[in-house]
Amino acid sequence: MKYVSTRGRAANQSFTDILLEGLAADGGLAVPEQWPRITRPKLDAMRDLPYPRLAFEVMRFFADDFPGGELKAIAERTYTAEVFGTPEITPLRTLEDNFHLLACSNGPTLAFKDIAMQMLGNLFEHVLEKQGREINILGATSGDTGSSAEHALKGKRRVKVFMLSPHGRMSPFQRAQMYGLDEPNIFNLAVKGVFDDCQDMVKAVNADAGFKERHRLGAVNSINWARVVAQVVYYFKGYFAATRSNDEPASFAVPSGNFGNIFAGHVAKRMGLPIKRLVLATNENDVLDEFFRTGRYRPRKTAETHATSSPSMDISKASNFERFIWDMVDQDGEKVAWLWKQVDEKGGFDLSTDKAWEKIEEDSGFASGRSLHEDRIATIRQVKKDYGMVIDPHTADGVKIGNRIRERGTPMICIETALPAKFEATIVEALGERPPRPAGYEGIEDRPQRCDVIGTDVPALKEYLAARA
Numbered sequence: 195m196k197y198v199s200t201r202g203r204a205a206n207q208s209f210t211d212i213l214l215e216g217l218a219a220d221g222g223l224a225v226p227e228q229w230p231r232i233t234r235p236k237l238d239a240m241r242d243l244p245y246p247r248l249a250f251e252v253m254r255f256f257a258d259d260f261p262g263g264e265l266k267a268i269a270e271r272t273y274t275a276e277v278f279g280t281p282e283i284t285p286l287r288t289l290e291d292n293f294h295l296l297a298c299s300n301g302p303t304l305a306f307k308d309i310a311m312q313m314l315g316n317l318f319e320h321v322l323e324k325q326g327r328e329i330n331i332l333g334a335t336s337g338d339t340g341s342s343a344e345h346a347l348k349g350k351r352r353v354k355v356f357m358l359s360p361h362g363r364m365s366p367f368q369r370a371q372m373y374g375l376d377e378p379n380i381f382n383l384a385v386k387g388v389f390d391d392c393q394d395m396v397k398a399v400n401a402d403a404g405f406k407e408r409h410r411l412g413a414v415n416s417i418n419w420a421r422v423v424a425q426v427v428y429y430f431k432g433y434f435a436a437t438r439s440n441d442e443p444a445s446f447a448v449p450s451g452n453f454g455n456i457f458a459g460h461v462a463k464r465m466g467l468p469i470k471r472l473v474l475a476t477n478e479n480d481v482l483d484e485f486f487r488t489g490r491y492r493p494r495k496t497a498e499t500h501a502t503s504s505p506s507m508d509i510s511k512a513s514n515f516e517r518f519i520w521d522m523v524d525q526d527g528e529k530v531a532w533l534w535k536q537v538d539e540k541g542g543f544d545l546s547t548d549k550a551w552e553k554i555e556e557d558s559g560f561a562s563g564r565s566l567h568e569d570r571i572a573t574i575r576q577v578k579k580d581y582g583m584v585i586d587p588h589t590a591d592g593v594k595i596g597n598r599i600r601e602r603g604t605p606m607i608c609i610e611t612a613l614p615a616k617f618e619a620t621i622v623e624a625l626g627e628r629p630p631r632p633a634g635y636e637g638i639e640d641r642p643q644r645c646d647v648i649g650t651d652v653p654a655l656k657e658y659l660a661a662r663a
């Protein structure tokens with residue numbers, strides 16, 4: 195399988211080529227030249243596979259330059275009950291008939307990002323070892339992505355992680371998860387500023403191509419293609435668990451931010467998984483809901499992004515969305531380049547009169563909705579009352595919209611993107627009591643923490659990196 199750029203101008207690359215990279219050379223994102231199609235007999239054979247084997251069978255389509263035995267071994271090493279709590283990895287929990295939660299948040303940082311990130315960490319280590327290379331991951335986080343990356347890359351050979359986070363602005367739990375790590379290859383930099391300052395600093399360092407190359411800087415952000423591919427797997431897992439045969443359609447509801455999770459669902463559908471609806475839920479930051487209702491895409495400015503009680507969805511520009519649009523405009527790179535030029539020059543684009551809109555409305559299966567703080571609170575209460583389960587605020591956004599859009603007779607699978615233990619304050623507001631904590635996470639806030647506090651100046655950051663990277 196060859197990879198091309200969504201903007202049509204970058205050279206064909208292999209999975210291994212794009213594994214360690216961010217943007218394609220022309221500013222677009224890597225996408226496969228064509229979607230692999232799974233035949234019915236193959237789909238039937240996949241139905242009862244254990245998770246690691248299923249991961250291998252799905253990912254091998256996309257990573258065909260990886261020797262099969264190696265990929266299989268990496269999947270087996272990654273998806274274990276020790277790391278994810280159960281051998282099913284993403285068990286299905288039934289709320290009521292045809293209404294389910296897919297528990298994707300039982301990895302080390304209690305958010306679904308671990309599913310892809312743990313695999314990515316092992317893929318990285320393997321490829322770097324083979325190629326005799328080293329890499330220094332430089333990133334900025336507001337909480338979830340950074341800690342998931344650190345827990346996936348800690349102790350790995352040939353990798354160091356330099357993660358910038360806003361000083362004093364993460365939840366005590368998130369802080370403990372990151373700064374509590376005591377590993378020689380993990381460097382936590384607490385920046386005296388906000389998340390945007392952190393992101394700007396990373397951008398500024400990366401803009402210095404010479405420095406970037408000298409210090410072998412890389413990234414593990416949400417546009418990483420291997421992360422998307424690893425997420426495709428649990429759509430298969432969830433579908434098989436919620437249906438009895440591959441004749442039955444099922445729908446998914448997905449709390450969305452950067453459009454990475456739900457795009458993985460789109461990929462699964464394109465591969466032939468019988469997905470009926472992909473229900474996208476946003477919070478108050480509703481750029482994507484507006485698009486799916488109107489055909490107009492108007493990313494917001496950072497200053498117009500609301501800080502909400504589902505903070506991991508507080509995103510104004512959904513990076514993976516470009517991959518979806520590329521697919522909906524018949525994979526026409528010139529057109530994608532033009533559309534994103536409209537975004538830069540005019541602040542957005544309008545597809546409502548384009549033939550792509552028909553495809554999006556009629557064939558894609560996408561539906562959307564927006565869930566607000568009071569919806570989140572009410573949904574957390576309702577799910578506790580009706581089903582005796584405590585869900586986190588992001589999952590609540592998905593459940594709220596999924597419940598509204600579900601149809602009788604078609605299973606609706608809501609993806610649980612984090613455990614409630616990560617967002618105690620909102621759970622206390624909704625239920626008047628603290629959420630349960632999984633074993634081993636009691637009192638993590640009281641354990642020793644380690645980070646280097648820095649200002650927002652880029653030369654100082656470069657000096658820091660030069661001395662350690």
Ligand SMILES: *Cc1c(COP(=O)(O)O)cnc(C)c1O
Nearest residue numbers: 450451452453454455506611612
């Ligand atoms: C990252 C994240 C999301 C958003 O996922 P995307 O792939 O960016 O759409 C939703 N919920 C939680 C808890 C997250 O950490």
